[in-house]
Amino acid sequence: MKNNKNKNDCPLASLIHLLHFFAVVLGGETSRLPTEKVGIQTYYTRDPVSNEAWAPEADEMRGASRALAALRETTRRIQSILAVIPVRGPLLLSRDPTRYCHAIWGDPDTPNYHRCSLLNPGYQGESCLGAKIPDAHLRGYSVWPEHGLPQLIQPDGPGVQNTDFLLYVRVAHTSKCHKEPSVIAYAACCQLDSKDRPLAGTIVYCAQHLTSPSLSHSDIVMGTLHELLHTLGFSGELFKKWRDCSSELSARENCSTRKQVTRRDEWGQLLLSTPAVSHSLAKHLGVPGALLGAPLEEEGSLSSHWESRLFQGSVMTATFEGAQRSRLDPVTLAAFEDSGWYQVNYSTAEQLLWGQGSGVGFGLVSTCSNGSSDFFCTRSGLGCHYLHLDKGSCSSDPTLEGCRMYKPSASGGECWKVENGLLAGAENPHGEIYHPYSRCFLANLTSQVLSKDKGSQLSVTPTGRCYLHQCTHKGTYKVQVEGSPWIPCLPGTAIQIPGYYGLLYCPQGRLCLSNQGTSAITSPPRSFSTPNLLFQLSLGLTETPGYSLGKEQREELAEVVLQALVTRGGSSRCYFHSPAITSSLVFTVSMWKPPGCQGPSVATLYRTLTLTLQEKPLQVHYEEAIFTTEYSKLLTSSDHNLSVTDQLLLTGFCLLLLILVGALGTMAYQKRATRQVGPSTT
Structure with a gap:
C-alpha cells in the first residue's frame, strides 16, 4: 500500500540506512537488537473487484483504513505482551510442494528420488485464507531431472527483515461474511516454523461491519486482538502442537511436544489442561493449588474459545460484546506461556471480574441457577x-x-x-x-x-x-x-x-x-461507540501572576474556557464533554459528536480550532484575572497528521540526525584514507 508522507516529514528510514552504511564502513556491522519482542509485519492485500451489492471502492478503502489503524494499535500492544526467540536473518515462508509440483520422482534408486519432476502448469503462487503471499516472502522452487542438477524456476525472495510473524490482511465481503452476518472478522494460521511456532497468518475483516458506524475504533481493536491471538497460537488446531519448555526463553530451543494439552473431565467438559492455565484459573476463582484445567467452549471436535459460563469478558470467548466489556485476562496470557513459544509479560494483563473468587463450582450448569452466585440471575x-x-x-x-x-x-x-x-x-x-x-x-x-x-x-x-x-x-x-x-x-x-x-x-x-x-x-x-472518533483537546493556560484558583473556581473557569472554544469554533456545545482544569492549569475537554448533534464532523471542528488557536490564542476573563492559552495538543484514538509543534520537534530531530551523519561521514572518510581499499560491491 502506498505510503503518502507529509511534506514536512523527515526521511527517517533513509537516515537509518545511512547510519547503517557508516557503521559498516567504520568496521562495525549492525544487527537486530536482542529485544525479543515479537516482530509482526502487516501486509494488506486488496481483493479483486467484487460483484457484491456494496460499493467496493469507497467502502473497501474506508474499511481498510479502519482495519489498518486498529492493526497498528494491536500489534504495538502484542509487542508489549509477548516475546520470542527472534528469527535469524530475513523471514522466508515455505512453498507448498503439493501446489507447485505436479509429479515427483518415485524410484528410490534414482539420485533425485522424491523431488519434483514436473511442475503444476496451473500454479499461481501461495495464498493464506484467500490472501496472496508475495513471492518476495517465499522460498524459491526448482524442477529436478531424473539425474543431475535442478533447474531453478523461482529463486528465494529477499524475505522480511526483523520479523517473527507475517500477518496478511483482507477486507472483503466473503461467502462466510454473507452466510454468517454476525461475524466481524475471522482468521487462520498459515505456516509454522521447525518448532511449530506460527510464522504467518491472515485476518479477514467482513467489510459490511467496518463500514458501519455502530462499530467503534476500540471495538475493531479488540476484535483484531482476538483474531491475532488465534493466529499466534490460541487455536484448537494449534493446541496439539504446543511445546513443553523451560521457563527461560533462552532455553526454549530444546522443547518437546506437550503430551496432553486438552482433556475431558468426569462430566465430559473439554478442558485446556496445561500447568500455567490451571494455576491461573485457580488463582482467579480463589481455589488453592491448581485445577484440572480451564473449560473450553464446545465447538465440535476442536475448540478455540474459552467457555462463556466461566470467562465472560475474556477477549477469547466466542461472543464479542464490545471493547468496553472485554479484557485481555491473565488466564489467556497463561495459555501463551504454556504454548512454549512465547515469554509473557503478565503486568499487561487486565483484571477479569467475572467469577472472581467464586470457588471451584462456579459456572457449572448445575449451580448457575440455584442463586449461589450473584454473577448469574434467576429472575x-x-x-x-x-x-x-x-x-x-x-x-x-x-x-x-x-x-x-x-x-x-x-x-x-x-x-x-x-x-x-x-x-x-x-x-x-x-x-x-x-x-x-x-x-x-x-x-x-x-x-x-x-x-x-x-x-x-x-x-x-x-x-x-x-x-x-x-x-x-x-x-x-x-x-x-x-x-x-x-x-x-x-x-x-x-x-x-x-x-x-x-x-x-x-x-x-x-x-x-x-x-x-x-x-x-x-x-x-475505552469506547464511546459514536460515529465519530473520540478526541481530547488539551490547552495550557497562563494566568495573572499571584492569582491562584481553588477547585470550585477551576470548575467555573473550565466552563468559561469551554464557552470561548465553542464561540471560536462557531459550533454547538454538543461536541464537547467533561471539561476540566488541573491544578497546573491544563484545560482538557473530550470531543465527540453524538447522534442528533448538528454540524461538521468532529475531525473538521478539531482542525478548525487548532488552526485558529495557533493563529490567535484564546484569552478569557475570569473574576479579576486574564487567562491565555499557550499551546495546543491533540490526543486521538486514530492516526492523524502531526501538529505543528510535533512537526517542529521532528524537524529538529532530523537536523540532529543529519549532523550526526555528517560527522560519521567525515570519520569514515578519514579512516578509509589510511587503509587499503579492496573491491567493493553495491
Whole structure:
C-alpha cells in the first residue's frame, strides 16, 4: 500500500540506512537488537473487484483504513505482551510442494528420488485464507531431472527483515461474511516454523461491519486482538502442537511436544489442561493449588474459545460484546506461556471480574441457577450487567447453556453514554444521570410525592438505574443522583438519597477495585461507540501572576474556557464533554459528536480550532484575572497528521540526525584514507 508522507516529514528510514552504511564502513556491522519482542509485519492485500451489492471502492478503502489503524494499535500492544526467540536473518515462508509440483520422482534408486519432476502448469503462487503471499516472502522452487542438477524456476525472495510473524490482511465481503452476518472478522494460521511456532497468518475483516458506524475504533481493536491471538497460537488446531519448555526463553530451543494439552473431565467438559492455565484459573476463582484445567467452549471436535459460563469478558470467548466489556485476562496470557513459544509479560494483563473468587463450582450448569452466585440471575426484569456499565435484562444465549445473566440492553441502556440521557426539561422522577462516569445501580428511587394509598410503592422491586459514582478508597465510593449531594455508598448496603423515596443498593466487589487515589473514577469505557472518533483537546493556560484558583473556581473557569472554544469554533456545545482544569492549569475537554448533534464532523471542528488557536490564542476573563492559552495538543484514538509543534520537534530531530551523519561521514572518510581499499560491491 502506498505510503503518502507529509511534506514536512523527515526521511527517517533513509537516515537509518545511512547510519547503517557508516557503521559498516567504520568496521562495525549492525544487527537486530536482542529485544525479543515479537516482530509482526502487516501486509494488506486488496481483493479483486467484487460483484457484491456494496460499493467496493469507497467502502473497501474506508474499511481498510479502519482495519489498518486498529492493526497498528494491536500489534504495538502484542509487542508489549509477548516475546520470542527472534528469527535469524530475513523471514522466508515455505512453498507448498503439493501446489507447485505436479509429479515427483518415485524410484528410490534414482539420485533425485522424491523431488519434483514436473511442475503444476496451473500454479499461481501461495495464498493464506484467500490472501496472496508475495513471492518476495517465499522460498524459491526448482524442477529436478531424473539425474543431475535442478533447474531453478523461482529463486528465494529477499524475505522480511526483523520479523517473527507475517500477518496478511483482507477486507472483503466473503461467502462466510454473507452466510454468517454476525461475524466481524475471522482468521487462520498459515505456516509454522521447525518448532511449530506460527510464522504467518491472515485476518479477514467482513467489510459490511467496518463500514458501519455502530462499530467503534476500540471495538475493531479488540476484535483484531482476538483474531491475532488465534493466529499466534490460541487455536484448537494449534493446541496439539504446543511445546513443553523451560521457563527461560533462552532455553526454549530444546522443547518437546506437550503430551496432553486438552482433556475431558468426569462430566465430559473439554478442558485446556496445561500447568500455567490451571494455576491461573485457580488463582482467579480463589481455589488453592491448581485445577484440572480451564473449560473450553464446545465447538465440535476442536475448540478455540474459552467457555462463556466461566470467562465472560475474556477477549477469547466466542461472543464479542464490545471493547468496553472485554479484557485481555491473565488466564489467556497463561495459555501463551504454556504454548512454549512465547515469554509473557503478565503486568499487561487486565483484571477479569467475572467469577472472581467464586470457588471451584462456579459456572457449572448445575449451580448457575440455584442463586449461589450473584454473577448469574434467576429472575426476570431489568438489572445491571456485572460490570455496571450498562443496564441489563436477565437472559441466556446458546453459549450459556441455560444459565442466565444480566446481558446489556440492546440500546439506550449504556449508563456511560451522555446521549442516552433525557432531553432537557423532561421529567426525571428516578434522578438518573447518563455520563462517562455513571454506572448502573439497583434502585427503586423516586422523587414523586407518595400519598398514603401509594405507600406500597416503597416496596417496588429495584431495577437498574444510572447514577454518577466517584471512588473514595479502594473498593469504596460515593454516588450522586440528579439534584442530590454526593452520598457515601458502602458496598453491600442500601442507602437513602435526600429528596428521593426508596433505596439505592451499593454493589460489593464490582467498583473502584484498583489502587487509585480518592478523587479517582472507576475506569470509564475505552469506547464511546459514536460515529465519530473520540478526541481530547488539551490547552495550557497562563494566568495573572499571584492569582491562584481553588477547585470550585477551576470548575467555573473550565466552563468559561469551554464557552470561548465553542464561540471560536462557531459550533454547538454538543461536541464537547467533561471539561476540566488541573491544578497546573491544563484545560482538557473530550470531543465527540453524538447522534442528533448538528454540524461538521468532529475531525473538521478539531482542525478548525487548532488552526485558529495557533493563529490567535484564546484569552478569557475570569473574576479579576486574564487567562491565555499557550499551546495546543491533540490526543486521538486514530492516526492523524502531526501538529505543528510535533512537526517542529521532528524537524529538529532530523537536523540532529543529519549532523550526526555528517560527522560519521567525515570519520569514515578519514579512516578509509589510511587503509587499503579492496573491491567493493553495491
